[in-house]
Amino acid sequence: MHRAPDSSLATPMDKSLPPDILFSKHRILPLPNGIEHVPQETAYRFLCWCDFLGISIRSLIDPWIPIGNIGPVLLLAHHDPFATEMVLPRWFCGLFNISLENYLTLQRDLTDMEEDAIGLQYERPTKSWPSSAPDFNEDFEASQFILDHAIIDDSLRIAATAAVRNRASAAEMPPELREAVLLLRHQCAVTEMRFIRPPQALTELAPNTFGRYSSVAFYRTDRAVWLATPLAPDDPARRECIDNFIAEARIKPQPRVQTVVAPRDQIANLLLRSKSGGMESTAVKAVGHYARKADLTLDLVQLQQIDPHKNDTSERKIVEWLIGQTILNNSQDLHADYADGEGRFRINVDGKLQELLRVTESRWRICNALIRDHARCTKSEFDCESKHFTCRLDSELVDFRVEATTFRDGGMPPSLTLRLLGRQSTGRLLSDLRLREDYVSGIRDFIRLPYGLILVTGPTGSGKTTTLYAALNELNKPDVKILTAEDPIEQIIDGVLQSQVDEGKGITYEKLLRSFLRNAPNVILIGEIRDKETAKIAVEAAGTGHLVLATLHTNTIAGAVTRLHDAFGINRSVLSDVFIGGLSQRLLRMLCPECKQGAVLSAEEAALLKRLEIPVPPRCYRRREGGCQHCSGRGTFGRVAVMELMKNDRKLRAGIRNDKNAEELSGLSHANGHSSILREGLARFAEGVVDFEEIHLFEMLDF
Numbered sequence: 001m002h003r004a005p006d007s008s009l010a011t012p013m014d015k016s017l018p019p020d021i022l023f024s025k026h027r028i029l030p031l032p033n034g035i036e037h038v039p040q041e042t043a044y045r046f047l048c049w050c051d052f053l054g055i056s057i058r059s060l061i062d063p064w065i066p067i068g069n070i071g072p073v074l075l076l077a078h079h080d081p082f083a084t085e086m087v088l089p090r091w092f093c094g095l096f097n098i099s100l101e102n103y104l105t106l107q108r109d110l111t112d113m114e115e116d117a118i119g120l121q122y123e124r125p126t127k128s129w130p131s132s133a134p135d136f137n138e139d140f141e142a143s144q145f146i147l148d149h150a151i152i153d154d155s156l157r158i159a160a161t162a163a164v165r166n167r168a169s170a171a172e173m174p175p176e177l178r179e180a181v182l183l184l185r186h187q188c189a190v191t192e193m194r195f196i197r198p199p200q201a202l203t204e205l206a207p208n209t210f211g212r213y214s215s216v217a218f219y220r221t222d223r224a225v226w227l228a229t230p231l232a233p234d235d236p237a238r239r240e241c242i243d244n245f246i247a248e249a250r251i252k253p254q255p256r257v258q259t260v261v262a263p264r265d266q267i268a269n270l271l272l273r274s275k276s277g278g279m280e281s282t283a284v285k286a287v288g289h290y291a292r293k294a295d296l297t298l299d300l301v302q303l304q305q306i307d308p309h310k311n312d313t314s315e316r317k318i319v320e321w322l323i324g325q326t327i328l329n330n331s332q333d334l335h336a337d338y339a340d341g342e343g344r345f346r347i348n349v350d351g352k353l354q355e356l357l358r359v360t361e362s363r364w365r366i367c368n369a370l371i372r373d374h375a376r377c378t379k380s381e382f383d384c385e386s387k388h389f390t391c392r393l394d395s396e397l398v399d400f401r402v403e404a405t406t407f408r409d410g411g412m413p414p415s416l417t418l419r420l421l422g423r424q425s426t427g428r429l430l431s432d433l434r435l436r437e438d439y440v441s442g443i444r445d446f447i448r449l450p451y452g453l454i455l456v457t458g459p460t461g462s463g464k465t466t467t468l469y470a471a472l473n474e475l476n477k478p479d480v481k482i483l484t485a486e487d488p489i490e491q492i493i494d495g496v497l498q499s500q501v502d503e504g505k506g507i508t509y510e511k512l513l514r515s516f517l518r519n520a521p522n523v524i525l526i527g528e529i530r531d532k533e534t535a536k537i538a539v540e541a542a543g544t545g546h547l548v549l550a551t552l553h554t555n556t557i558a559g560a561v562t563r564l565h566d567a568f569g570i571n572r573s574v575l576s577d578v579f580i581g582g583l584s585q586r587l588l589r590m591l592c593p594e595c596k597q598g599a600v601l602s603a604e605e606a607a608l609l610k611r612l613e614i615p616v617p618p619r620c621y622r623r624r625e626g627g628c629q630h631c632s633g634r635g636t637f638g639r640v641a642v643m644e645l646m647k648n649d650r651k652l653r654a655g656i657r658n659d660k661n662a663e664e665l666s667g668l669s670h671a672n673g674h675s676s677i678l679r680e681g682l683a684r685f686a687e688g689v690v691d692f693e694e695i696h697l698f699e700m701l702d703f
């Protein structure tokens with residue numbers, strides 16, 4: 001049976017064809033810009049095939065190299081379009097033509113990864129390949145074919161088998177299979193969106209079309225516009241989508257609209273990539289929800305059935321278990337490192353590390369690679385587009401940021417830290433942070449002002465970002481334009497235009513802030529003031545009608561004020577005018593309410609309380625060594641923030657102008673009723689909320 005070609009397909013001869021993006025099974029498409037790396041997942045799928053067929057990649061002289069995959073379907077590339085060394089049937093792959101140079105890099109990449117892939121478990125195909133490409137009348141037939149002939153994960157197999165039994169269409173298939181089915185059945189063009197970076201003006205042409213159909217323009221010639229859409233060629237909504245696009249984009253003369261099928265999440269990522277330097281984009285705002293689609297979905301019931309210690313538990317399941325445990329234990333981060341011939345996974349609960357699991361070296365390699373793969377990070381260079389991934393556990397969405405630390409000799413994969421960034425935290429207000437009421441009202445007084453500079457200080461892990469985000473959420477109203485420059489962006493906030501600083505690419509704080517000022521924002525958040533230029537622009541912006549929130553790496557808030565002058569050369573009288581106020585912050589581990597132990601205060605403790613004019617309680621509480629079941633043996637449960645607020649009033653303003661040092665400024669602030677952070681910590685001790693050792697700890701660090 002011969003199928004009429006899809007109308008959305010252009011021939012490679014067509015001069016209007018985008019240079020490096022289209023993919024179709026029966027054509028070899030040029031990829032002049034090449035690609036940087038073989039994605040991990042793609043490499044594994046390919047290497048599993050090699051393993052299954054008994055081929056070592058090293059024994060192949062000049063094979064087609066996998067550069068991507070659409071579900072179980074591999075995309076292969078070669079510098080010589082006539083090369084024949086192909087592990088899989090030609091008709092089951094997408095083919096690309098790349099430069100020889102690029103080919104050699106990718107080949108090396110792939111060989112490097114072969115070792116990592118040993119022991120990876122994908123379910124094997126049950127039937128061997130037919131001699132020629134089959135034809136399909138229905139989507140589910142194509143699905144059945146993939147189930148029989150391709151390497152797919154067992155969880156996907158279960159979901160897909162049920163869908164095939166119900167003769168489901170591609171749209172009803174599990175997402176990992178949807179595009180592969182379309183591709184196989186319709187032989188339609190499918191775009192590997194990962195390769196392209198369209199101009200922002202183009203992706204923003206029709207935000208409503210994006211909102212309704214998840215379809216977006218990504219390439220344009222004089223006569224044609226290319227639209228990426230998740231809608232199948234036989235989906236009636238596709239025509240509607242094109243009409244909508246034409247009506248909304250209003251391009252004159254009316255162009256021909258070409259469509260290609262692309263996965264929904266890739267379209268969303270495309271939009272994110274198109275916003276150069278993170279500047280304003282209406283479409284980007286609309287993409288928020290898609291960008292937050294989970295990269296990894298976990299099921300609580302299934303998680304409980306995973307035993308990571310059993311030998312036949314796959315690495316994929318182990319990684320799922322680890323990530324699940326990190327979330328379920330309310331941990332801040334998961335640490336994966338290698339020591340003494342073993343891989344070790346630990347979680348950080350309230351600032352203390354707890355071991356979750358140890359695995360053998362070979363398992364460690366695979367788990368490590370799988371985690372990096374979730375965050376789309378390559379092995380050879382830890383520089384990927386996004387080091388974030390999103391995980392859904394039941395109904396909760398959680399963002400993780402993956403950081404790689406050291407690469408050891410001997411090709412050992414890097415140590416990884418997965419930081420848990422936000423648990424659906426968007427929209428959290430100051431009042432949701434369980435802060436003391438006077439802290440909340442103090443900060444609200446600062447941000448109520450229309451312009452000026454607000455400073456937040458504290459060491460890493462003191463929760464200052466959480467406080468700042470909550471303040472932004474309070475400011476986030478439809479008529480308030482908020483721009484942020486951050487490194488890294490820790491949480492995505494709907495309606496706020498967030499930009500990632502990337503010094504390697506020349507996107508510095510300074511550059512971002514200068515471009516912000518041309519965009520007339522009301523509020524600007526500066527991730528960190530760390531040089532003169534940034535400090536200068538921050539103060540300028542604060543003095544010219546913008547509310548500027550910034551963090552500074554100092555221990556005290558008074559220290560931040562003097563630092564702006566002493567280290568960054570800000571004029572004192574200008575500073576005294578624009579500075580509204582600020583805070584420094586620490587997090588203290590709270591005593592477990594179930595097992596904390598009453599005790600008598602020591603003479604030293606009582607004296608300290610007296611000196612700071614804190615009423616001395618008849619007894620205090622201490623942490624119980626070994627804890628209890630409620631606190632998993634830690635003796636502490638959760639954390640509480642303590643803050644030192646500083647409000648710039650008449651006296652303090654004079655102090656700043658008159659060259660007072662940090663200590664003197666603190667004194668002025670405390671005289672106005674603001675408490676020092678030490679006093680705040682001790683008050684929590686006197687209330688029986690924290691152990692004295694907690695305060696002792698941060699006091700030693702700071703003073």
Ligand SMILES: [Zn+2]
Nearest residue numbers: 592595628631
């Ligand atoms: Zn306890």
